[in-house]
Amino acid sequence: MNFLTKLRPSSRESSLFIILIVAVGGTGLINPRFLTGDGTRDLLTSTSVVALLAIGIAPIVVMRHIDLSIASTVGLSAWVVADFCAKNPSFTWVQCFVIGSIIGLAVGILNGLLVAGLRLPSLVVTLGTLYIVRGLVYVVSNSVDYNAQEMPESLLALGQKVYFGLLPFTFLMVIIAMILMALFMKYTKSGRDAYAIGSNPPAADLVGLKVFRRTFLAFVFSGVMAGIAGVFYLMRFAQVDSTAFYGQELAVVAAVVIGGVTIMGGSGTVVGAVIGALLVQTIQGGLAALGVDAFWKAAINGLLLIIAIYADRVLAVRNEKQLLAQRIRERI
Amino acid sequence: MSKFAKVGSVRRSWDTAIIGLLLLVWVFASLTTSNFLTPLNFSYIFSNTSEIMIIAFAMLFMIILGEIDLSVASILALGSSMLGWSYAKGAPIWMAILICILVGTACGFVNGFLVTKLGLGSLAVTIGTLALYRGIANGLLGENTVNEFPEFWTSFGFDTIGKSFMPKTLPLIIFFGILFGLLLHKTPFGRRTLAIGQSPEAAKFAGINVVRHKMIVFTFTGFMSGVAGVIYTFRFSTAQADNGVGLELLVISAILLGGVSIFGGIGTMWGVVAGVLLAGSVESWLTLQEINAQWRTIVTGILLLISVAAPVLVQKGKARRERKALKS
Numbered sequence: 299m300n301f302l303t304k305l306r307p308s309s310r311e312s313s314l315f316i317i318l319i320v321a322v323g324g325t326g327l328i329n330p331r332f333l334t335g336d337g338t339r340d341l342l343t344s345t346s347v348v349a350l351l352a353i354g355i356a357p358i359v360v361m362r363h364i365d366l367s368i369a370s371t372v373g374l375s376a377w378v379v380a381d382f383c384a385k386n387p388s389f390t391w392v393q394c395f396v397i398g399s400i401i402g403l404a405v406g407i408l409n410g411l412l413v414a415g416l417r418l419p420s421l422v423v424t425l426g427t428l429y430i431v432r433g434l435v436y437v438v439s440n441s442v443d444y445n446a447q448e449m450p451e452s453l454l455a456l457g458q459k460v461y462f463g464l465l466p467f468t469f470l471m472v473i474i475a476m477i478l479m480a481l482f483m484k485y486t487k488s489g490r491d492a493y494a495i496g497s498n499p500p501a502a503d504l505v506g507l508k509v510f511r512r513t514f515l516a517f518v519f520s521g522v523m524a525g526i527a528g529v530f531y532l533m534r535f536a537q538v539d540s541t542a543f544y545g546q547e548l549a550v551v552a553a554v555v556i557g558g559v560t561i562m563g564g565s566g567t568v569v570g571a572v573i574g575a576l577l578v579q580t581i582q583g584g585l586a587a588l589g590v591d592a593f594w595k596a597a598i599n600g601l602l603l604i605i606a607i608y609a610d611r612v613l614a615v616r617n618e619k620q621l622l623a624q625r626i627r628e629r630i
Numbered sequence: 631m632s633k634f635a636k637v638g639s640v641r642r643s644w645d646t647a648i649i650g651l652l653l654l655v656w657v658f659a660s661l662t663t664s665n666f667l668t669p670l671n672f673s674y675i676f677s678n679t680s681e682i683m684i685i686a687f688a689m690l691f692m693i694i695l696g697e698i699d700l701s702v703a704s705i706l707a708l709g710s711s712m713l714g715w716s717y718a719k720g721a722p723i724w725m726a727i728l729i730c731i732l733v734g735t736a737c738g739f740v741n742g743f744l745v746t747k748l749g750l751g752s753l754a755v756t757i758g759t760l761a762l763y764r765g766i767a768n769g770l771l772g773e774n775t776v777n778e779f780p781e782f783w784t785s786f787g788f789d790t791i792g793k794s795f796m797p798k799t800l801p802l803i804i805f806f807g808i809l810f811g812l813l814l815h816k817t818p819f820g821r822r823t824l825a826i827g828q829s830p831e832a833a834k835f836a837g838i839n840v841v842r843h844k845m846i847v848f849t850f851t852g853f854m855s856g857v858a859g860v861i862y863t864f865r866f867s868t869a870q871a872d873n874g875v876g877l878e879l880l881v882i883s884a885i886l887l888g889g890v891s892i893f894g895g896i897g898t899m900w901g902v903v904a905g906v907l908l909a910g911s912v913e914s915w916l917t918l919q920e921i922n923a924q925w926r927t928i929v930t931g932i933l934l935l936i937s938v939a940a941p942v943l944v945q946k947g948k949a950r951r952e953r954k955a956l957k958s
Contacts, residue, residue, distance in 0.1 A: 364753075412935065419892050421698075421753065422938045425879055429931025436924035545875070548757050561754040593772050593871075597765020603758035607750050 310558045310613075314573045321577060325584035332583060335464040345579040346468035347372070347530045347543075351550040352557065352571040353475050354523030357483065357516045359554055362496040362563025363420035365517060367409060368524040369547035370431035375401045375528025376538045377439050384448035391453040391529075398529040399522050405431055406521020414513035428547065439540040446536040457533025468530050472572065475523075479568045488512060496563030552599055553578050556606040560614070578602060644889040644941050645901040652908045659915040666918055669795030677788075677797040677865065679910035681706065681858040681874065683903070684803060685881045686888075687810040688854035690902050691847045693885055694814075694827040696894025697745065699848065700756040702855045703877035704763035705737045707870075709859030711767040714776030714869020723780050730863070731856040737763055738852015742845040760878070767871040775870040779863070787864025799861055806854070811899035823847070827895030883934035884909045892938065909933060 322341075326333035332341075351372070355365050375398040382397055383389045405427065412423045446454060459467040483489035491512050495502040503509055531543060551561075557574020559566025581602065582595060590598075660667035685702050692699050709730035717726040737759070744755045786798050814820035826833040826840055834840050863869050888905025890897030912933065916926055 412939070416939060416942055418938050418942060422882075422886060422892050422934065425882070426931045426934035426938070429879070429934065430928050431931075433924060433926070433928030433931060436927060437922065440924075548761060551754075551757055552761070555754060561751050591769065591772070593768040594765060595768075596761045597763075597769055600758045600760065600762030600765055603761065604744065604750075604755060607754045607758065608744075608748060611748065611750055 311567060311570050311573065314558060314570060314577065318573055318577050318580065321580045321584060325580060325587055328584065329587035332587065338464040339460055339466055341576070341579060341583060342464070342469040343466045343534060345575050346466065346472050347527050347534065348546070348550055348553055348579070349469070349472045349572045349575040350475065350523055350527045350530060352553045352575045353472070353479055353568050354520040354527070355550060356554055356557075356559050356566065356568045356571040357479070357489075357492050358420070358520050359551075359559045359561060360483070360492050360496045360563060360566055361513060361516055362499060363413060363513065363516070364424060364551065364561075365409060365420065365520045366424040366547045366551075367405060367427040367431055368520060368527075368550060369543045369545060370428050370435065371402055371405045371521060371524035372528045372531055372543040372546070373435045373538075373540070374405070374431050374438075375525040376531045376542050377435055377444070377540065379529055380444035380449060380532060380538045381438075381442075383450050383453070384444055387450075389450050391450060391456050394450065394453050394529050394532070395526060398525040400525070401528070402521040402523065402525020403518060404521070405524070406518035409521060410514035410517035413517060414510045420517075432544070435540050435542075441540065443539040444537060449532060449536060453529070453533060454536055457536070468533060471530075476568055476572050483568060488515070492516065493564055496565075498564075549578070549599060550575075552603040552606075555610070556602060558610065560610055561607070574606075644944070645898050645904075648887065648889055648901055648904045648908065652904045652911065655908060655911050655915070659911065659918075663915065663918040666915060671914060671918070673790055673795040673797055675907065675910045675914050676800055676803075678913070679906050680797065680799045680803055680865070681862050681877065682881050682884055682910075683906050684806060684854055684858040684861065685851075685877070686885050686902050686906055687806050687899075688847070688851040689881050689885055690810070690890060690897055690899065691814065691823050692851055693882075693890050693892065694823050694894055694897045695844060695847055696827050696830065697752040697844060697847070698756065698882070699738075699741060699752065699851050700878050700882075701737065701741060701759040701763055702851065702858075702881060703874045704760045704767070705734050705852055705855035706859040706862055706874045706877065707872065708737060708763040708767040708770075709734045709856040710863045710869045710873045711771045711871050713860065713863050715770055717779065717869075718776045723783060727783075727860050730859050731853065734856020734859060735849060735853040738849045738855065739845075741852065742848025745848065746841045746844045764871065764875075771869070771871045773871075775868055777868045779867055783864045784867045787861055787867070799865075802857075802861075806857075807899070807903060814897075814899055819843075824895060824897075827897075829895075879934075880909070880930065883930060883937065887933055887937035889937075889941070891941075905937070 322332070331337050351368050355368060358365050378401055379394050379397050383394065386393075409420075409424055409427055412418050413420045456467050461467070461470060483492065491502070491507050494507060495509055495512060499509070532538060553575035554566075554571045555561055555574070556577060557566070557570035557572065559571055578599065581598065585594070585598060586592065656667070665671060685706070689699060689702065712733045713726045713730035716729050717723060721729070741752075741756055741759055744750050744759075745752045790797050791800075814823065822833065822838050822843055825836065826838060826843060830840055859873075862873055866873075884906040885902055886892060886905070887908060888897070888901035888903070890902065909930070912929060913926055916929065
């Protein structure tokens with residue numbers, strides 16, 4: 299029995315993975331192109347931005363917080379990076395990533411100070427910064443758009459780069475970030491603290507965990523990931539305007555929740571979040587292959603999210619019952 | 631207990647402060663622009679905030695309960711799309727309006743069902759239904775718009791009463807304002823709302839049917855979003871799927887600006903009315919100053935941050951002064 303309960307957390311990811319494979323297989327049956335190298339590459343390319351953002355906010359959601367400002371940060375980062383590149387033709391992809399990260403860092407520090415420093419509710423704070431950052435994009439962009447010809451060739455080339463015929467560079471980065479973050483969340487003190495804080499914030503305070511530092515750094519991390527995701531956005535679309543990635547924050551939250559990171563904090567993994575992002579994208583692709591109108595996309599996203607929350611709830615209740623039963627047995 | 635009382639008093643003073651702030655904005659705005667304090671401009675302010683106001687009346691109860699409904703703008707859009715769609719299909723206008731309000735109420739009921747009966751978190755659920763309802767509106771109308779409505783109703787949405795500055799929708803808003811104000815402050819229902827917000831556990835043990843109560847609040851929030859959908863449709867004389875995108879955030883920021891605690895349990899009707907008008911007045915001032923429309927998004931965000939940070943900072947400052955006083 300002890301063995302089984304130990305296995306439980308990872309069983310969530312493996313069942314998600316099975317669902318993902320079924321979804322991919324199902325879509326492949328309808329549209330065989332989906333299973334080819336090209337199809338896989340398309341799926342991975344289009345998931346990279348959301349997946350990277352999902353890795354960024356997963357620790358925050360684990361801590362029972364939320365960051366809604368990420369989509370605006372992606373927009374700001376993408377536009378400002380494009381702007382710098384247009385004005386400095388000598389820039390390569392290196393500068394792009396540096397600038398993107400700095401912008402993300404700035405937004406992350408602002409969020410972190412307000413949420414962790416003043417202990418304001420993250421939902422409201424990041425709602426506020428969502429507006430402010432998007433407003434900044436409107437103001438600085440002044441309706442100027444950028445296209446591929448203004449962007450560094452090395453960046454676009456990197457965006458086109460594919461390993462083994464199916465793994466795009468951006469998704470390789472996602473995988474590396476995912477592995478590093480998964481190890482961090484599982485094996486470091488900071489990572490374990492995140493789960494403790496999310497399970498019971500007042501208790502985490504009382505036992506003397508560094509709640510301020512952990513929360514602050516989680517928001518900074520999410521900001522930086524969003525900044526880098528902005529560069530990924532440029533690599534994928536090779537064009538940007540002031541409404542880039544507008545309103546996509548909820549899609550990221552949906553991916554994370556579908557991936558098994560509980561919105562009430564304390565459980566879930568980065569690997570799950572990435573699988574969640576892939577799953578959402580696959581199902582979208584599958585429905586498109588079935589001939590479902592693109593207009594229904596948002597409705598399907600919403601429905602998926604609600605189903606995921608419900609499944610999560612059912613599992614949590616069942617788990618609680620099992621643990622309780624086990625405790626009673628042990629006492630007898 | 632004393633902690634609650636103190637937070638309460640700060641909140642109360644924030645309620646009055648917001649009314650003072652509103653007057654201050656009006657004075658400042660009329661000093662800096664010649665045509666702010668005109669009947670016409672006030673007509674615009676009332677008219678531009680009408681949907682926000684209508685939804686805020688209901689959302690106030692929601693946030694006091696410690697719940698949130700992010701799907702209100704999507705309900706507005708779905709209602710509006712249904713209104714346009716059914717009218718374009720030949721339904722009489724009164725029936726189309728009724729459909730809009732009924733759809734809104736049903737959406738609110740679904741939210742309430744998911745939150746209370748299935749025990750899911752309202753934040754996550756309403757993010758889901760936000761996408762779901764807007765998505766259904768999208769699937770229904772696609773990129774089509776319906777903008778042929780009877781003169782009588784578009785005039786109701788846009789014109790003023792006679793030659794006065796009052797928009798024709800104002801009496802309706804005042805009616806709902808008084809209704810919900812009395813409901814919150816003068817009835818057992820309102821008192822129960824506050825009690826649940828302070829402590830759902832305690833309220834449950836005091837014999838309040840928390841599930842039913844939340845169900846009612848979710849349902850009438852849907853209802854009010856439907857009503858807002860009718861007003862929105864006729865004000866712009868347009869029914870389309872992306873009506874009112876992002877309106878939910880404006881509603882929430884106006885409510886928080888009005889001194890309602892995001893943690894639940896505290897809030898007043900006059901605070902919310904002042905909060906909505908304050909946001910509307912600042913927006914109107916920015917327009918009159920011909921400040922780039924793009925700055926308004928930033929101002930909304932800053933207002934939201936101030937509204938949530940100010941009470942906390944006031945409270946912190948007070949605590950520090952008290953500690954100093956104790957030491958000396």
